[in-house]
Amino acid sequence: MFDSLLIANRGEIARRIGSTARAMGIRTIAVHSDIDARLPHVVEADTAVNLGASDPASSYLNIDAILAAAAETGAKAIHPGYGFLSEKADFAAAVIDVGLIWVGPSPEAISAMGDKVNARNLMARHGVPVAPGASDPVQDPDAAQAAADAVGFPVMVKAAAGGGGMGMAVAEDAASLAEQTTRISGFASRLFGSPDVLIERFYPRVRHIEVQILGLPDGTVVALGERECSVQRRHQKLVEETPSPALSPQQRAEILAASRRAGEAVDYRGAGTVEYLYDVDSGQFFFLEMNTRLQVEHPITEAVFGIDLVEAQLRIAAGETVEIPAEPKGHAIELRINAEDPKRFLPGPGVITGWREPAGEGVRIDAGYRDGDEVPRFYDSLMAKVVVHAPDRAQAIRLAAQAAADFEITGPKSNLAFHVELLGNPEFESGDYDTGIVGRMR
Template sequence: MFDSLLIANRGEIARRVNRTARELGIRTIAVYSEADADLPHVTEASEAVLLGPADPASSYLNTEAILAAAKNTGAQAIHPGYGFLSEKPGFARDVTEAGIAWIGPSPEAIDAMGDKVNARNLMSANDVPVAPGGGDPVTDATAALAVAESIGFPVMVKAAAGGGGMGMAIAEDAKALEEQAEKIHGFATRLFGSGDLLIERYFPRVRHIEVQILGLPDGRVLALGERECSVQRRHQKLVEETPSPALTDATRARLLEASSRAGEAVNYVGAGTVEYLFDVDSGEFFFLEMNTRLQVEHPITEAVLGIDLVEAQLRVAAGEELGFSDPKPSGHAIELRVNAEDPKRFLPGPGTIDTWVEPTGEGVRVDAGYQAGHTVPRFYDSLMAKVIVHGADRAQAIERAKRAVDGFTITGPKSNLAFHAELLDNPEFNSGDYDTGIVGRMR
């Protein structure tokens, strides 16, 4: 096992990685921006290195500063968390070329899955179901229309290099497609450096379901169960649960098998996630993308399987035995993302935290990046904490989630706790029969 680990991230995920690493006896090195100097992820690490000003380009995206910090502190490995540099193949290459262990898949796997068109074609070639659509990227409305006419409207227009729910739009007809293709092409060029577009069939009623995979050095890829991620705003997740209420045992088995094939197709090593659209009307699932990193919602998989995915990442990277081979799920788990945002319109609401009281009780876990007195800055994602609950079944998990929301007090910045309370009382959510449009119907 490594004796030292630099955590190239901030907030709750940096704290979460630090916790497991310290339990394994690893010296941890935090990095931070000037805006984050007093956050727990900085003070709880064995040592910490200032990267630069608050602007991400000057701090958490500053590869030269991060590599210098690793070199100066003698870090044997780097864990990127999620977001920031976690899915940048160039950074992964820089890390390994510097003689430092990269806690993640190979740069080649990251690169292969970073382009939606390439990923789609590779999955199709390995018998992973994909939605009807174009096998080649398009860059203008004329080419997009040709694909749309071959598969039928409505269609989804996606930035081929996009991710995280960004760079996506629905087109119901040719006129809308022309407008959206131009809009997404310009957006993607500015944000991702590539204006390539992917055109796929749009399914009106879908659920968003993903599978946790863990690739082993011997080439095997374990599929560690699914997570339901259909409670979203602007294509970005707010609530996740496992197991999914939508899946039959037969569909779940096919989904897990497809996910193992997906990982094997890119020689995946370490923790990752294969995401799918599940068509409510047909009961079929279609590959969406592969996230070549640890997901925000990984704790609910840990809760039902009784494993530590960060420990698994570290052991795989170090060439050690996992300590488990085929863990079986028990009970039901739900994760609520607590964001500094308006609970109605979901607009960011950063500020200084006056009161911070976390919920406690059986089956409740809180992964938080902040405490009272800290400031949630405007420079980064609005996530403040995650509430994870585990119960014997879905009904108990929902009841524990309700009590946890009631017991979580935050004053100062805005928070979406009121939204979570509303959702947990929503008949559609409670029935388990919902789709990605549930938040829109609540608003």
């Protein structure tokens, strides 16, 4: 096992990685921007390095500055967390090229899954179900129309190099297809550096289900259950739970087996997530994308399986064996506590003037901030995650609702009121919901 780890991220995930690393006897090195100098992930680290100005390009996205920080502090390994550079194959390659250990899959695996069209075609070749759609990317309305003619309207228009729910739109007819193809292609070119667009059939009633995988040093890929991620706004997740209320035992076995094949297709190492759309009407699931990193919602898998996924990542990166638990126990729910308006979900950054976390058996809080810290406008609005674990779903819902009601944050806006509302919503309580549930609540 390496003796030092640079965590190339910020906030709650940097703090969470640091906690596990220090418990394993690994020296932790935090990096931060100017505005983040006082955050808990910095204060708690053994060493900290200022990367530069507060904008991401000058700090958390600055590969040269991060590698310089690693050299300056004698880091032996780098963990990217999620977001920022975590799914950038060139960053992974750069880390490896300077002789450091990369805590993640190979640059080749990251690259293979980074393009939605290539990933879709690769998955299809390895027996992972994919939605009807074009096998080649398009960039202009005429090519998009030809693809849609083969698939049939309505279609989903997606940025081929995108991820995280960004760069997606539905086209109901030829006119809207031309408009959305032009818009998404331009957006993708600006944000992801590629104008390529993927055309797939759109399913109006879907659930978003993902599977946690671990690729072990010996090449074995294991699947640690599924997570239900259908509570979303603007394709961005707000609440996750495990196990999914939607799947039968047979469907669960099928989706876990498909996810193992997905990992094997790219010789996957470390923690990753295979995401699917589940068509409510047909009961079929289709490959959406693979996230070649740790997910925000990983704690609910940890809760039901009794595993530390960050520890598993570090041990796999060091070539050590990882003990895999046999069966999950109980039910877990995660609430993302964001600095945003609870009705319209518009960002609401600011200085935290009051912070009181809920506590109790079965309640875990992963927080990136504390009283007096500033939630800046430069980064994602996630402030904390409430994670609860109980013997069954009904008890988990009650525990999550109480924790949300007990969490007090003043200063920036927060979506705590939304979570209280959702957890008391009959549709959510029934378990029979889909990705449209937030829109129906509004």
